[in-house]
Structures are given as C-alpha cells and as structure tokens.
C-alpha cells in the first residue's frame with residue numbers, strides 16, 4: 001500500500017515537472033517565432049517537409065473516407081428517400097469532424113513522429129549542444145520554424161482531406177449509386193454554413209496542429225539522448241497526440257455545436 | 261609544481277569549482293588558470309570530467325559552487341544574450357564532432373558565418389575554402405556528414421570551430437581517430453593557430469606525446485582534483501605517483517582503470533538475481 005502511494009506520488013511528481021518543462025518549452029518556442037518571420041527560408045523548408053510531404057497520405061485517406069461516407073450515407077438516407085441530401089451529410093461530417101480529426105491523427109503519425117525522431121537524434125548526436133556553443137539558439141533555429149510550419153500546414157491538410165473526401169463521396173454517390181449530381185452539390189451549398197461549419201473546422205485543425213506540433217517537438221527535445229530514448233519518445237508522440245486530439249475534439253465540438 | 265600562472269594574464273579562470281552528476285562528485289573545489297595566447301592541456305583518465313569541464317566553461321552546465329571567468333565575464337551570471345555574444349568568440353571542438361547531419365561539409369563550415377554575419381556568399385565561399393584547406397579537406401566540401409570517417413568529421417568540426425576566428429578554442433580530444441599523418445598535421449595546425457593568430461587554446465587529450473609537444477602548461481585531473489600541473493618538462497619530472505602513472509600509462513598506481521565497483525571475486529560468485 002505504502003509502496004503504491006510512493007509510486008503514485010513519484011509518478012505525479014514526474015508528470016507535473018514534465019508539464020512544467022513542456023510549458024516553458026512552449027513559451028520559448030512562441031518567443032522564437034518572432035525571429036522566424038525575418039528568415040522565411042527556414043519556414044519554407046519546413047512547410048515542405050512537414051506539410052507537402054504529407055500530401056499523399058492525406059489525399060489517399062481523404063478519398064477513401066469520402067467514398068465510405070458516400071456508401072454508408074446512401075444506404076441510410078435512401079431508406080428515408082432523402083438520398084438527395086447525401087452531399088450535405090458527406091460534407092458536414094468531413095468539414096466538421098473527420099477532416100480536422102483524421103488529418104490531425106495522420107499528421108501526428110506521419111509528420112509528428114518524424115519531427116520527434118529528428119530532434120531527438122539531433123540531441124543525441126550533440127548537434128543541439130553544438131549549435132548552442134556556436135551561439136545559435138536551437139529553439140529559434142530548429143524548433144520554432146517547425147512549430148509554425150505545423151500550425152500552418154494543419155488547416156491546409158484538413159481542407160485538402162475534406163475536399164478530396166467530398167469528391168470521393170460524389171464519385172460513389174452519383175457515379176455509382178445514382179444520386180442526382182446537381183442535388184449533391186446544390187444541397188451541400190445551401191446547407192453548409194460558412195461560419196458554423198467551415199470556420200469551426202478550421203479553428204479545430206489550428207488547435208490540433210498547435211497541440212500535435214508542440215507534443216512532437218517537445219518529446220524530441222526532452223528525449224533521453226540514446227537510441228532507446230528517442231524510440232520511446234517517438235511512440236509517446238503518436239500516443240499522446242492521438243489522445244489529445246480526440247479529447248480536444250470532444251471539448252471543441254461541445255463548445256461549438258452545442259447550442260444548435 | 262607550485263608556480264601557478266599569474267591570474268591577471270589568464271583568459272579563462274576557474275575558481276573553487278564543484279560539480280556533481282547525481283551522487284557522483286565530478287569536481288571537488290578545483291581551480292585552474294588558462295593563460296592568454298598559450299596552449300593549456302587538460303589530461304586525466306577517462307571519465308574524470310574533462311568534457312564536463314569544457315561544457316562548464318562554455319556555460320552549458322551550471323556549477324554547484326565556485327565560478328568561471330572568461331575574458332572578464334562571469335560565465336554563469338551573464339544574461340543569455342551576453343553569453344551568446346561571448347560564445348561567438350569561443351570555438352569548441354566536440355568529442356563527437358557534432359556536425360549538422362542535414363547539410364554538407366561546406367554548409368556546415370559556413371553555418372556560423374551565415375548565422376552571425378551578413379557577409380556576401382562569395383566572401384563566405386572564400387572563408388570556408390580557406391578553413392577547409394587548413395584542415396586538408398577542401399576536396400571533401402560536397403560530402404554529407406554520414407559519408408565522412410570519424411577522423412575526417414572531427415577535422416571538419418575544427419574548420420567550423422575556427423570559422424568565426426574566435427579568441428579561444430576548446431579542443432575535446434582532437435587527435436583521437438587520426439592517422440599519424442593527420443595527427444602530425446593537426447598538431448602543427450593547432451600550434452600555428454596559436455602562434456600566428458594568438459589564439460588561446462585548451463586541449464583535452466589522452467595523447468601524452470602530441471600534447472606534451474605543443475602544450476605550454478598541463479593540468480592532470482583525477483578523481484575531481486588537480487593532481488598535477490606544470491610545464492611539460494615539470495610534468496615529466498614530477499614525482500607525483502598520479503602523474504607518473506598517467507604519463508607512462510602504467511595500469512597499477514593511484515589511478516584505477518576500473519570504475520568503482522565491489523570486489524571482483526565476490527561479484528562473480530554471488531548468485532543473486534540482481535545485477
């Protein structure tokens with residue numbers, strides 16, 4: 001019993017000190033963003049490796065998720081003779097939920113894990129330390145550009161995911177199952193609200209991009225500088241990002257769509 | 261043995277420094293002086309804390325007690341921006357090289373120049389090629405760090421450390437992994453950087469002969485203490501057992517080859533599950 005309490009106390013203590021380090025790290029990173037503005041090249045390179053290199057996985061996944069939504073939606077809606085609203089259903093699910101959430105989960109797996117491994121290995125091979133000795137702040141030079149690139153990429157990737165998904169739904173809906181194509185698009189245009197749906201979706205993905213990038217970069221920066229330490233940190237990035245994204249999605253959904 | 265260097269002329273002075281890692285006391289109240297324009301060597305068994313000392317001087321670690329003064333600045337009481345300004349004038353050659361793996365040799369050497377100066381690219385090219393020429397690797401400028409051997413990587417790191425023409429350089433094991441030819445060239449390079457540019461050098465090394473050949477002053481560290489100091493000649497003639505053992509490489513003596521552990525036979529015979 002005593003041992004259990006000791007263990008609990010120790011675990012709590014480690015979590016809180018880690019949270020403290022994480023917060024301090026975040027503040028430094030945010031502070032470093034100012035200097036990224038003066039060096040756009042650094043940002044552009046990172047937008048490429050964090051964002052552009054995720055295009056393929058996002059496009060393919062978006063297409064399949066949209067196609068599945070088209071199928072499932074059609075089976076349910078056609079029972080009520082409402083298959084003309086398929087476009088609304090597909091678009092609303094994607095823009096409000098699946099776009100931001102699934103693309104953030106994919107982002108954490110594709111880009112987040114890569115960021116953690118990269119930073120962790122830089123630490124293990126003394127590159128961060130070496131930079132400090134050359135009077136270059138690794139937070140400003142390495143971390144902040146990646147963080148900003150993550151936040152900028154996330155809504156764009158989510159938008160890409162939703163757009164491809166909507167097309168996927170349309171291919172299945174009107175191409176295969178015979179929903180009227182005009183109705184698919186016009187119902188969608190009439191029912192999807194810019195403020196309620198699109199803006200809220202963008203806000204969600206900004207939040208997810210912020211959290212996923214923060215977790216990925218901090219886990220790398222805080223990793224124990226050995227191969228095993230880096231491998232564990234990479235795992236933690238994927239797991240913690242997934243939990244945070246799903247948990248935050250619930251909270252954000254409750255806040256945004258609660259009083260409709 | 262006792263003719264310690266006059267403090268007014270030292271670029272770096274370490275005073276009453278204590279530092280621990282966990283429960284292990286790495287330094288116990290040591291004081292060292294590094295004279296301006298001279299080559300000072302730090303020697304001692306593996307794991308005594310030579311690398312740790314360089315990191316303390318560079319302000320990357322915080323001492324428990326005592327202080328370190330570099331060119332009139334108390335390193336650990338400087339504001340972050342002042343510390344960074346000071347570091348621009350301190351070159352450091354890491355034991356591992358610490359090259360940035362996502363850029364080639366040329367960009368690695370150009371890195372500090374591009375970060376800290378607004379020199380035009382043509383000028384940077386000239387400077388980088390000069391530094392690479394000095395370490396004999398001008399022809400390797402397009403290689404990536406993973407295509408270099410350990411010894412080559414360290415020489416590139418040296419070229420990078422001197423890129424900003426610092427006032428001092430700390431070399432962590434510059435000779436390890438070098439063949440006799442490049443070792444000789446490095447000894448020569450370190451010496452000429454020191455005489456021509458008036459650079460203050462701190463060398464950490466196990467290579468007794470090479471180091472003794474160029475050092476003006478030598479400190480021998482062991483078990484958290486300075487166990488010997490003096491010019492290479494004085495060190496050679498020192499009657500301290502510690503120093504003699506280290507200089508001649510004897511396995512028996514006051515310094516131990518083994519990391520502290522319990523009795524060997526006991527350890528082998530014990531059948532408990534724990535390590």
Ligand SMILES: Nc1ncnc2c1ncn2[C@@H]1O[C@H](COP(=O)(O)OP(=O)(O)OP(=O)(O)O)[C@@H](O)[C@H]1O
Nearest residue numbers: 281282286304305306307308309310311312313355
């Ligand atoms: N990050 C660390 N955490 C805990 N202990 C450490 C750490 N780094 C070094 N040590 C310990 O500090 C001591 C000194 O290490 P240091 O690297 O300074 O030795 P060294 O004199 O440079 O040895 P070598 O000649 O082998 O390079 C060692 O006993 C080591 O176990």
Ligand SMILES: [Mg+2]
Nearest residue numbers: 310311312355
């Ligand atoms: Mg060392």
